[in-house]
Amino acid sequence: MSTSTRDRIDAFRAQGFFIMRAFLDIAERAELRRACDAALLRTRALSRETGHSTPSISLLTDGATCFQDDPCALELISAFVGSRRVCELLAGLSRAGAGEGEEDAPRLKDAHYYHEQTRRDWDGDWHRDSQFGQSDPEIERAIVATTTSVHFRVALEDDDRLEIVPGSHARWDTPDELRIRRGADRTTPHMPNAARVALRAGDACIFHAWSIHRATYLRAPPRRTIDALYTFARPTVRRWALPAI
Numbered sequence: 001m002s003t004s005t006r007d008r009i010d011a012f013r014a015q016g017f018f019i020m021r022a023f024l025d026i027a028e029r030a031e032l033r034r035a036c037d038a039a040l041l042r043t044r045a046l047s048r049e050t051g052h053s054t055p056s057i058s059l060l061t062d063g064a065t066c067f068q069d070d071p072c073a074l075e076l077i078s079a080f081v082g083s084r085r086v087c088e089l090l091a092g093l094s095r096a097g098a099g100e101g102e103e104d105a106p107r108l109k110d111a112h113y114y115h116e117q118t119r120r121d122w123d124g125d126w127h128r129d130s131q132f133g134q135s136d137p138e139i140e141r142a143i144v145a146t147t148t149s150v151h152f153r154v155a156l157e158d159d160d161r162l163e164i165v166p167g168s169h170a171r172w173d174t175p176d177e178l179r180i181r182r183g184a185d186r187t188t189p190h191m192p193n194a195a196r197v198a199l200r201a202g203d204a205c206i207f208h209a210w211s212i213h214r215a216t217y218l219r220a221p222p223r224r225t226i227d228a229l230y231t232f233a234r235p236t237v238r239r240w241a242l243p244a245i
Ligand SMILES: O=C(O)CCC(=O)C(=O)O
Pocket: 055, 114, 129, 151, 161, 162, 213, 214, 215, 216
């Protein structure tokens, strides 16, 4: 394992995120941007909401619609988020290394394209992705303690919209965090210890989806960030391998 890989894994374990500066060069950025912009333009033409006042559009789950005019663009994006170069950045981030029962191979869940707003500015809620669809905080707590889910993103324009509470992926909430994240004031600017993640065009960021995080959504400057979400499977326990009772 190279020193830089070790450093990345150590940063991920301690902070819940790391940044790869200049991950894409100008030509790579332009090619990906053309492909993602094709999807955004089509989505905006078809909807009054999605692509206008949403944080992002979904590139893979809505792919049939947003790439109807340009199937090659979908191929390019899928190849990128499944590429060896991207997946290598995810190596060592699961709990497999710590002997905690996850496989090391990432599983792609979806890819999104984060865009600037067309109508109004607004602040996103502080959250952990683990809370979605999970009303019981104790079940969510167990999910945070035992599983890993990772965002890989690359900014195609400068992007400083994301804020993260460093280290929060590796522990449960403080009383203040839980009050904000599951309470009535979810968009407060006063989340303790939050850090802004400032990416220049071409920079990539990997962050743990269970980290406490949020973004703020503006009409300007343009925001064009592609973000793919990965999980790690837990090995299936085969029935025949269980001891007879
Ligand atoms: O960068 C953003 O807009 C925030 C993304 C986010 O909150 C998420 O993917 O869960």
